[in-house]
Amino acid sequence: MIPLITTIWQTESWQRQMQQMIRDPGQLFSRLNLDLSARPGLAEALEQFPLRVTEAFVAKMQAGDWNDPLLLQVLPQAQETNLHAGFVDDPLAELEANPVPGLIHKYHGRVLLITTSACAIHCRYCFRRNFPYNENNPSQKDWQQALDYIAAHPEIHEVILSGGDPLAASDDYLDRLISRIADIPHVETLRIHTRLPLVLPARITAELLTVLSKHRLTTVMVIHCNHPNELDQASIDALNALNDAKIQLLNQTVLLRGINDNAETLIKLSHRLFASRVLPYYLHLLDKVRGASHFDVAEAQAQTLMRDVLASLPGYLVPRLVREDPKASSKRPLALL
Numbered sequence: 001m002i003p004l005i006t007t008i009w010q011t012e013s014w015q016r017q018m019q020q021m022i023r024d025p026g027q028l029f030s031r032l033n034l035d036l037s038a039r040p041g042l043a044e045a046l047e048q049f050p051l052r053v054t055e056a057f058v059a060k061m062q063a064g065d066w067n068d069p070l071l072l073q074v075l076p077q078a079q080e081t082n083l084h085a086g087f088v089d090d091p092l093a094e095l096e097a098n099p100v101p102g103l104i105h106k107y108h109g110r111v112l113l114i115t116t117s118a119c120a121i122h123c124r125y126c127f128r129r130n131f132p133y134n135e136n137n138p139s140q141k142d143w144q145q146a147l148d149y150i151a152a153h154p155e156i157h158e159v160i161l162s163g164g165d166p167l168a169a170s171d172d173y174l175d176r177l178i179s180r181i182a183d184i185p186h187v188e189t190l191r192i193h194t195r196l197p198l199v200l201p202a203r204i205t206a207e208l209l210t211v212l213s214k215h216r217l218t219t220v221m222v223i224h225c226n227h228p229n230e231l232d233q234a235s236i237d238a239l240n241a242l243n244d245a246k247i248q249l250l251n252q253t254v255l256l257r258g259i260n261d262n263a264e265t266l267i268k269l270s271h272r273l274f275a276s277r278v279l280p281y282y283l284h285l286l287d288k289v290r291g292a293s294h295f296d297v298a299e300a301q302a303q304t305l306m307r308d309v310l311a312s313l314p315g316y317l318v319p320r321l322v323r324e325d326p327k328a329s330s331k332r333p334l335a336l337l
């Protein structure tokens, strides 16, 4: 007979999984049968940006493989502390487009709200790794300023919840925030940028689906999946549940050296996303943030790669190759060779 205790473990709440995420490199390496002493110089990299990863994400990694494409996304590396010309703290100049705390207004018709500073994973290439979150982590009181700003700008049709990861916030918090956004008549679309369907699929609960479906706004969710191995059954189930709740699903990927910088991986990723009813949206060139230069793929190489991707996929499965340009009025599309 199967003991009852297994059921309890399987239904562990997302909050508990989030609390128990791995923050200690020793714990991560022993979980993956890797020898910590083989990697000197981690301490300084960790000081700049701590380790965070959920068990659900680690479970998709191959034990014993230092080059696992999911491990490389979270693995602190000594080389992060090397300085490289052009790799800076605020590569997108977001602080210049930050009119009130927690709100970034850079592009016409849409604003980005920094819903929470928390993430269930720390991606080493993240452009927000050096962002002054403490000054941009609004309390309930501060929402009023951001909401007043949106209300005073009738051209804003779309509000993007970003972070951090907005789904790291509680259902109740999201419910209150979304209903206040929906009270602003000219806002039509709610967009959520999240990595949790891949990193913590247990977050996609029936209660969350209710919160995301019950308001009048059209809802788009942009997930952030970099590699086909991230799409295991638990994540596919979460995506199907979101899709069944009439949430339009799109994906953005960051092109990362040693992780997904080959046509075969990108083609497989598009096919697997589509099988989960997610359409590829953007393929981003790396934002040149301090500490992430080892992930950089040159523009010309990216363009060559895209030629092979384009030759192998139907048009609707080809993501747009873009670079974020602090001075441009949109993400800047790169011409394909």
Ligand SMILES: *Cc1c(COP(=O)(O)O)cnc(C)c1O
Pocket (backbone or CB within 6 Å): 104, 105, 106, 107, 110, 111, 112, 160, 330, 331
């Ligand atoms: C990427 C981004 C958006 C959204 O751009 P889309 O092209 O609509 O996906 C909005 N605001 C900021 C600050 C962004 O960085």
Ligand code: SF4
Pocket (backbone or CB within 6 Å): 119, 120, 121, 122, 123, 126, 127, 128, 163, 164, 165, 195, 224
């Ligand atoms: S904001 Fe997104 S990319 Fe950055 S660490 Fe969090 S989940 Fe990763």
